[in-house]
Amino acid sequence: MTFTPRTPRVVAARRLQRRRDRDRAGRFLAEGPQAVRSALLAGAVLELFGTPSALDRHAELAARAPQVSPVTDEALAALAETVQPQGLVAVCAQADVSLAEALAKRPRLVAVAAEIRDPGNAGTVLRTADAAGAGAVVFAGDAVDPYNGKCVRSSAGSLFHVDVVRAPLPVVDDLRAAGLQVLATTGHGDTDLDRLLDDRLLARPTAWLFGSEAHGLPEAVMAAADHRVRVPIYGGAESLNLAAAAAVCLYASARAQRQESLR
Amino acid sequence: MTFTPRTPRVVAARRLQRRRDRDRAGRFLAEGPQAVRSALLAGAVLELFGTPSALDRHAELAARAPQVSPVTDEALAALAETVQPQGLVAVCAQADVSLAEALAKRPRLVAVAAEIRDPGNAGTVLRTADAAGAGAVVFAGDAVDPYNGKCVRSSAGSLFHVDVVRAPLPVVDDLRAAGLQVLATTGHGDTDLDRLLDDRLLARPTAWLFGSEAHGLPEAVMAAADHRVRVPIYGGAESLNLAAAAAVCLYASARAQRQESLR
Numbered sequence: 001m002t003f004t005p006r007t008p009r010v011v012a013a014r015r016l017q018r019r020r021d022r023d024r025a026g027r028f029l030a031e032g033p034q035a036v037r038s039a040l041l042a043g044a045v046l047e048l049f050g051t052p053s054a055l056d057r058h059a060e061l062a063a064r065a066p067q068v069s070p071v072t073d074e075a076l077a078a079l080a081e082t083v084q085p086q087g088l089v090a091v092c093a094q095a096d097v098s099l100a101e102a103l104a105k106r107p108r109l110v111a112v113a114a115e116i117r118d119p120g121n122a123g124t125v126l127r128t129a130d131a132a133g134a135g136a137v138v139f140a141g142d143a144v145d146p147y148n149g150k151c152v153r154s155s156a157g158s159l160f161h162v163d164v165v166r167a168p169l170p171v172v173d174d175l176r177a178a179g180l181q182v183l184a185t186t187g188h189g190d191t192d193l194d195r196l197l198d199d200r201l202l203a204r205p206t207a208w209l210f211g212s213e214a215h216g217l218p219e220a221v222m223a224a225a226d227h228r229v230r231v232p233i234y235g236g237a238e239s240l241n242l243a244a245a246a247a248v249c250l251y252a253s254a255r256a257q258r259q260e261s262l263r
Numbered sequence: 264m265t266f267t268p269r270t271p272r273v274v275a276a277r278r279l280q281r282r283r284d285r286d287r288a289g290r291f292l293a294e295g296p297q298a299v300r301s302a303l304l305a306g307a308v309l310e311l312f313g314t315p316s317a318l319d320r321h322a323e324l325a326a327r328a329p330q331v332s333p334v335t336d337e338a339l340a341a342l343a344e345t346v347q348p349q350g351l352v353a354v355c356a357q358a359d360v361s362l363a364e365a366l367a368k369r370p371r372l373v374a375v376a377a378e379i380r381d382p383g384n385a386g387t388v389l390r391t392a393d394a395a396g397a398g399a400v401v402f403a404g405d406a407v408d409p410y411n412g413k414c415v416r417s418s419a420g421s422l423f424h425v426d427v428v429r430a431p432l433p434v435v436d437d438l439r440a441a442g443l444q445v446l447a448t449t450g451h452g453d454t455d456l457d458r459l460l461d462d463r464l465l466a467r468p469t470a471w472l473f474g475s476e477a478h479g480l481p482e483a484v485m486a487a488a489d490h491r492v493r494v495p496i497y498g499g500a501e502s503l504n505l506a507a508a509a510a511v512c513l514y515a516s517a518r519a520q521r522q523e524s525l526r
Contacts, residue, residue, distance in 0.1 A: 034501075038499075124504055124506075124507065127500055127503070127504065127507075128500075128503060128504075128507045129498075130498040130499055130500040131494075131496050131497065131498055131500035131502070131503050131507070132497055132498065133497030133498045134498065154504075156500065156501065156502075156504075157499070157500070157501065158498075158499065158500050160499075161498060161499030161500065162498065162499070194518060194521070197518070231394075231514075232517075233394050234394065234395055234396030234517055234521075235392075235393040235394055235395065235396045235397065235421075235424060235425065236301075236393055236420070236421065236423075236424030236425070237390055237391075237393040237394035237419065237420070237421050237424065238297075238419065238420065239394070239419075240390070240391060240394050240510065241387055241390065241391075241417075241419075241506060243387075243504060243506045243507050243510070244387065244390075244391045244394070244506050244507065244509070244510035245510070246507070247503065247506070247507035247508070247510040247511050248510050248511065248514045251494075251511045251515075252514075254495075254497055255457060255460070258457070258497075
């Protein structure tokens with residue numbers, strides 16, 4: 001039996017495109033083979049919807065899902081938010097942890113997305129933090145829902161690889177109490193990344209705070225951090241975009257920590 | 264007199280939203296105060312269109328434009344490609360240079376966007392390369408038009424700060440002849456960025472080649488480069504997005520070159 005857009009299970013799953021329903025159900029949607037594969041490896045998939053041809057093409061994924069539901073092309077289009085979902089959409093269990101739980105594992109690198117409302121930017125920070133080896137990514141304050149469809153897609157699977165935390169905005173004290181130095185990124189810092197590297201400060205366990213491209217970090221967060229850090233601009237650009245700035249900072253830490261551990 | 268969407272000068276300017284017309288006229292559009300300011304500083308503005316209130320609000324920009332044309336809200340909406348252009352659109356002269364001309368200045372850092380068709384990604388590479396101090400950005404092969412509206416916007420003014428080059432795909436020999444080592448970015452490199460840094464290879468004058476996120480670099484370009492370089496992935500992510508990878512590579516070079524020059 002192939003489900004249609006009106007089948008109750010499809011109707012219920014489709015509601016997860018809305019934040020309120022995601023929050024209430026503790027579930028969310030992941031679409032496309034790459035995200036579904038990461039979700040399966042993380043044990044997060046509750047039900048896999050797919051067109052018969054996609055389930056056939058990705059038989060190794062379907063074999064690992066606890067429940068597989070074939071759907072019509074119309075039902076898949078209703079479940080998916082992109083034009084080309086490649087035939088697969090999974091209902092997944094939300095698995096974010098508390099800040100205390102994430103910090104108890106003593107991560108040496110943490111990224112904090114503070115009040116970042118653009119889901120593409122937030123997902124990219126998640127992906128970049130994961131690539132740089134961060135143990136946790138904190139969505140602090142009035143940030144986008146990490147389970148927003150566009151955030152899930154931009155994270156390219158990384159949502160399932162690192163500890164994701166949703167927390168109120170004041171996180172700096174907790175981060176510091178967990179042995180992390182707290183570095184706030186800003187265009188007008190009292191120091192810059194080159195100086196931190198020269199002074200060998202980046203080998204320490206570090207939490208990087210990133211604000212939105214439009215508004216930067218809230219003043220109170222900036223003031224609470226150990227340093228306010230500029231990424232140096234060597235040319236005529238006024239600034240870097242968020243993804244680029246996060247990549248430069250997180251990779252600078254990753255390399256400094258690695259060199260220290262080999263010393 | 265305030266121009267309407269049917270005023271011939273507005274109609275002619277609006278055609279610049281199409282590549283064919285941009286190529287023919289050697290002109291393009293830049294919208295919003297930030298891009299207009301950079302264009303004015305670069306001497307690229309031919310005519311500034313603005314709503315009366317925007318021209319009033321940005322009187323210091325209007326004062327520097329060689330020709331200022333007030334337009335109705337409707338005419339501005341027709342000229343602009345974004346929903347919130349903030350009242351200003353400038354017709355600018357294209358100013359890309361040949362590869363030979365750019366290399367004659369002996370830049371120590373060059374970014375090559377090879378067959379990158381996404382205008383947002385190409386513009387971000389331009390912005391990031393400018394921030395890292397690159398002297399030139401080469402759009403090679405079947406890449407997006409650097410004067411595409413979305414590319415101009417993503418570049419955040421950097422289109423006007425660095426030498427922009429449009430060239431056929433085989434650029435590696437010319438880059439090397441200009442004294443640059445040529446590094447191709449790929450997920451499957453024979454070396455990685457950490458090793459290049461450890462071996463102090465990044466202090467040399469360098470051209471970085473970036474391919475599209477979907478397809479990577481063309482085989483022939485990859486083979487012609489001096490090294491095929493991975494950005495190390497320390498966590499579970501499969502890869503970085505293009506903006507993040509470009510930022511990590513270009514900033515690694517910028518720092519290594521700077522350290523060398525201070526030695």
